[in-house]
Amino acid sequence: DDFATCQVYCSGCFGNPQCCHSNICMLSNLIKELYYVFLLYPVTGFTQETIFSSFFLSFVCHCCLLMYVCLSFHLYVLHLSQNQAKLFIEQKKIPFPVDNHNTNEELAIGYVLIGNGLYDEAIKHFSLLLQEAIETFKEALKLKSDFIDAYKSLGQAYRELGDFESAMESFQKALMLNQNHIQSLQLRGMMLYHHGSLQEAIGNFKRCLQLEPYNEVCQYMKGLSHVAMGQFYEGIKAQTKVMLNDPLLGQKASSEYLKVKYLREYSRYLHSHLDIPVAEYNVDQDLPGNFKNHWAKNLPFLIEDYEEQPGLQPHIKDVLPQNFDSYSSDVQKLICTADHLGALMQYDTPGFLPNRRIHRAMGLATLEVMQAMHRTWSNSKVRVNGKTRQMQWRDMFDIAVKWRRIADPDQPVLWLDQMPARSLSRGFNNHINLIRGQIINIRYLAYFDNILDFIKDRILVYHGAYNPRGLLEVRQALENVNKVEDLLPIMKQFNSKTRDGFTVNSKVPSMKDLGKEYDGFTITITGDRVGNMLFSVETQTTEERTQQYQSEIESIYKDLTAKGKALMLSTELGDADAVCNLILSLVYYFCNLMPLSRGSSVVAYSVVMGALMASGKEVIGRIPKGKVDISDLSDMHRHLLLGPAALVDFESMTTPSPDSFSKTAKHWMNLKSLPSWYQSLPSVAETFPSTRTMIEVLNTDSSSHCPKKS
Incomplete structure (x- = not known):
């Protein structure tokens, strides 16, 4: 039945193999259906070509609904698959070949992956840009308005883009057509959890388990x-x-x-x-x-x-449900203020789903940091780990860490230097893939130009030291490099040691010991061509490196405490600016150290906001969008983007000095004088002293009580 209707739904794909290729997904279904088709083949009277053609159209019709864009692709698998794919094409074994050789090769790689049983890798290989998928789903729904899988996958595509309302609408339409659609229930439940709507999420998971225990x-x-x-x-x-x-x-x-x-x-x-x-x-x-x-x-x-x-x-x-009205008016104001502050930390960019629970948690963390820093600068002590003492820099960050932990217990937010000594001596790696295979991590795409310029500078420094005679030729060659992919041929041409790739290390200047530098991050570029390369950034948290950065942070914090205490007794504008610069410098080194297993960025930003508020400055601006010009991307990469953002941690890592970072951050923070009413808010630490009270306030619904702020 589906074969006939498929001609209506997918008529736009006739004679257009790229359309078919663009919409392949859910490849495990292919194996199952193909198995039954060829079991029936000997008795149907149809030719193998007819069977395969009809099956392929049906498969496209069923599987054109992209679920998500995968984040990685094993390079060694891709390399082997490419070699097999070339042989596959040469032997003319690929079905539906087209005139474009690259298209044939990409299709062949997918078939080779399927043939090797690597279904997950095949799904990743056939992934598309979500926006293109959304348009495909919409076109399918114009032709068949009761296409449940289209609504389900449309919802997931919107969820990946961070569009909560559109995703909810799509999931709702899928469930109106079939209230027992398990995948829609599962995906909607997961989205609700990551949006911070936990009670609604539980309802979806319960229904899912009733249908599939x-x-x-x-x-x-x-x-x-x-x-x-x-x-x-x-x-x-x-x-x-x-x-x-x-x-x-x-x-x-x-x-x-x-x-x-x-x-x-x-x-x-x-x-x-x-x-x-x-x-x-x-x-x-x-x-x-x-x-x-x-x-x-x-x-x-x-x-x-x-x-x-x-x-x-x-x-x-x-923990029992807590009604918003059960809190005093002062605490209600505290909660609403936290919601507003937390929303300022949201990355306003595709790929980041707003999480109301995280917003409130980190907003409360910001206010608690503000209050703790204000007490410290007023010579008061704090209660930490069962002891009363002066607050240290780690205590300040621990305030944000505890709120981040309790907001989402699924993620281990742990201090890496508190790991076993044996593990720490080996080092912990924070690894970010910027390009892997054909997948671009668009969250960091705004920093590609900065990194490219940095790599060029390091290459020139290297050749200036080891190849001074060839420096001019290298410089001229680098002037024509506009993409990371073009660096490998240049390096192979001028450096015989460069075979499959190279690494470049960044350095972070010390404020404490002028002229001294610490290890920053390592950039790795490997591969032989576009579509088969790895471009990554990595920081290694070793014991020695940790001690160096902590010494720097302690020095800045000591200076910050002294200037903060002086600020409490001064009205000079210059004193406030000096404190502001020290706060941002401290966070600059924290982000370059990457001392947490998860959540370093949001922890750092909540500390920045809280400490600035303690100094009398309020953050008005939001974290800016990453500006990406899609027209600058190659055709291959343009349809495999994952999502842009200006990230606090990466902003720190790619800025050459704390002074530069301070100038950049202050520009988009748009600092204003802190309103005096902040000082009259109840103490966060005293209002929510235990895990129970912290969970209670995160569970409380304030949507109809707190004024919405732009």
Whole structure:
């Protein structure tokens, strides 16, 4: 039946193999359907070509709905597949060949991946730009308005672009057509969780499990949502069900199965500390070192001599729903202010879904940092890890860390220097792929030009030292380089040591010891051509490097504390500017160090905002969009973008000095004088002293109470 109707739905693809290629997805279905088609082939009376042609159109019709753009592609797999694909083309084994050789090769690579059983890699290979996919889905819906999978995939495409309202509308339409559509329930639930709407997410996961009791994704996400809301009994029960679903012999374990034991152990820890003041304990010191190490590295839970966290204790009750009206008017104002401040941290760019829960958590972190810094500059002490003392720089960041942790317990936000000594000596790598294979990480695309200029400068420095006679020729060659991909041939031409790639290291200047430099990040470029290259940035958090940066941060913090105390007694504008520069310089080194396993950027920015507010400055501006000119991209890369942003951590890493970073940041922060009413807000630390009270305020709905600010 579908073969006939397919001619209507996909008529635009007739005679256009690129259209078919552009819309292939869900490749596991191909194997199943192809198997049945060829089982029937001998008795149908149709030729193999007719069967395959009809099947291919049906497959396109069913599978043109792109689910998501994958973030990675194994280069070694791609390299092998390309060689096989070329042979495939030479032997004329590719179905539906076209005049364009590159198109044939790309199609052939996909078929080779399928033939080798690499279905996930094949899906990644056939991924498209989400915007193009959206237009395809819309066209399909014009022809067939009850196309459920089109609505489902349209919703997922919008979700990947960060368009929550459009995604919700699409998922809703899919479920109106079929209220039992499991994939729509699962995807909508996950989107709601990452939007901070946990109670609504739980409803979707419950319905999903009613229809499919062994759905690991829904079971895991249901458990996670319950724990995030403080409903530990239901949460850990769901987590245990995932743990009991052991993979069969030879079957690959799901990511949910690999993560769930870490989540269950952390959930038990949170439950046992639910009513203990947060200032009286330290997560990084309490959790076993090997547990933290494995969790941060996303390793299988194979930890020798691990002692499990205590089970649920009946006398510790779950967190109950809290009504916004139950808070005093002052606390209500505190919550609304936090919501506004947190929204200023949202990256206003495709690829980032707004998360109201994270917004409130980091807004409260900002206010708590402001209040803590103000007390410190007024010679007051703070309560940290069960002790009362003067606040140190790590205590300031720990305020933001605790709120980031509690907002989303799925992610291990841990201090890397608190890992076991053996692990720290080996180093922790923060790795960001900018280009891998045919996938561009568009979140960082705005920084490509800066990085390219930096690489050119380092190449000239290298040749100035080791090849002074050829420096002019190298300089002239580099002037014609406008894309990262063009650097490899240049390096191979002028440096015999360059074979498959090269690395370039950045340096970070010291403020404490003028003339001294620290290791920054490492840029790696490998590969032999466009479509088969790796362009990545990496920071290595070794013990020696950590000590260097911490010494720098401590020096700046000491100076900041002294100038902050002087500022409390002064009205001079210059004093406030000096404090502002020190705050931004401190965060500059924090971001270059990358001391956390997750969340360094939002933690850093909330500390910046809070400390600036303590100095009398209010951040008015939002984090700017990354400006990307799509017309500058090659055709191959233009349809494989993942999403742009001006990121606080990357802004720090790609700026040559703390002074330059301060100037850039102050420009888009648009600092104004802090209104006096901020000083009368209730103490965040005293209002929400425990994990229970923190979860309660994050659960509270304020949507109909807080004024919306632009």
